Structure formats: C-alpha cells, structure tokens
Amino acid sequence: MAYSKKPLVGIIMGSSSDSRIMQGAAEILDEYKIKHEDQIVSAHRTPSRLAEYAKHAEQMGFKIIIAGAGGAAHLPGMIASYTTIPVIGVPILVYNDKHPKKSDTSKFSAFGGLDSLLSITEMPSGSPVVAVGVNKASNAGIYAMKILANEFPDLKKKLKEHKSNQHNSVMKESDQLKKEGLSKFAKKKFQ
Numbered sequence: 001m002a003y004s005k006k007p008l009v010g011i012i013m014g015s016s017s018d019s020r021i022m023q024g025a026a027e028i029l030d031e032y033k034i035k036h037e038d039q040i041v042s043a044h045r046t047p048s049r050l051a052e053y054a055k056h057a058e059q060m061g062f063k064i065i066i067a068g069a070g071g072a073a074h075l076p077g078m079i080a081s082y083t084t085i086p087v088i089g090v091p092i093l094v095y096n097d098k099h100p101k102k103s104d105t106s107k108f109s110a111f112g113g114l115d116s117l118l119s120i121t122e123m124p125s126g127s128p129v130v131a132v133g134v135n136k137a138s139n140a141g142i143y144a145m146k147i148l149a150n151e152f153p154d155l156k157k158k159l160k161e162h163k164s165n166q167h168n169s170v171m172k173e174s175d176q177l178k179k180e181g182l183s184k185f186a187k188k189k190f191q
C-alpha cells in the first residue's frame with residue numbers, strides 16, 4: 001500500500017485554541033503527502049468522546065496519534081490509555097484568546113508550558129506517551145514520519161532528502177556568514 005492512500009495519522013487537540021500550534025504538525029505531513037485526520041477532543045469537556053475517538057482511531061487504522069493539549073494536558077495520556085496506537089504528545093503553551101476581555105498575560109498558562117510538558121511526560125509507568133518540546137508540533141509531524149518510514153521505504157528516502165536539505169541550508173548560510181563577516185550578516189538578518 002502507498003503511504004498516501006489513506007489517513008495514517010490522527011491529529012487531535014484539546015481545544016480550537018490549540019489549532020494555532022497544532023497546524024505545524026499538519027503542515028509537515030501535508031508537505032510529504034501523508035494524509036491525516038484532524039479533530040478536537042477535549043479530555044475534560046468531552047470525556048466520553050475520548051473512548052469513542054480511540055475506537056475510531058483503531059477502526060481507521062491510524063498508525064500514530066498526535067495529541068496536543070495545554071495546561072493539565074491529560075488528553076495524550078488518556079488517549080494512550082485507551083489504545084495501543086503510539087501517541088506523540090505536543091505540550092502546548094496555552095494562549096487562550098477566546099475571551100476578549102482577558103488581559104494578555106492572563107491568556108497564558110501560569111507555568112509557561114511546563115505544566116503541559118510534565119503532564120504529558122510524567123505518565124505513570126505502564127502507559128507511556130512520548131512528547132516533543134513545548135509548542136513543537138512540527139517535530140511531532142517529523143517524528144510521525146520517522147515511525148511510518150519503517151514501513152514505507154519511499155518515505156525513508158524523503159526523510160533522507162529532508163536531512164540533506166537541512167544540511168545544505170546551513171552550509172549556504174555559513175558560506176554567506178563567512179563571506180560577509182558576522183556583523184554585516186547579523187545586521188542583514190535581524191534588522
């Protein structure tokens with residue numbers, strides 16, 4: 001089967017406000033033509049949907065679930081408890097702008113994303129979830145590709161190309177920095 005035939009990745013998030021960050025996972029999967037199905041599943045506002053979603057994910061034959069959540073981010077861990085599909089958690093630094101009257105600082109979580117990171121990574125023994133860094137949804141997309149590449153050799157080839165593109169872009173910047181000198185390079189880049 002070609003990897004682009006049907007959705008292999010389920011992307012879920014706890015709130016529509018998480019879509020701002022979670023789109024990073026979708027972008028990388030889209031770039032490599034990996035189909036994904038995206039939904040909002042709130043562990044505390046739609047708890048019964050958690051179990052339903054886990055069943056749905058298994059019926060759909062997803063190979064990986066990417067789950068993003070902020071604050072007391074229990075969505076990735078709870079989904080992992082319901083299914084054997086590997087879950088990649090994306091800890092989200094909450095930025096809730098649904099309530100226009102809130103001041104900008106109260107839109108952020110009090111612990112700057114560490115709350116979500118620890119909620120996801122500190123799952124008790126026996127029910128693991130792996131996690132990427134805070135807000136690093138694109139890394140979750142790349143990691144999902146890496147898992148899929150074990151099964152789809154053409155995807156492995158594309159990942160190697162991705163690595164060599166990264167190498168080439170650093171080399172290009174380094175050549176430019178060497179040619180222009182640090183002061184001029186940094187001025188051009190940041191001013």
Ligand code: RP5
Binds near residue numbers: 018042043068070092
């Ligand atoms: C979590 O609470 C969500 O994952 C989100 O990051 C955070 C805030 O949710 P909203 O109040 O924006 O819906 O459940």
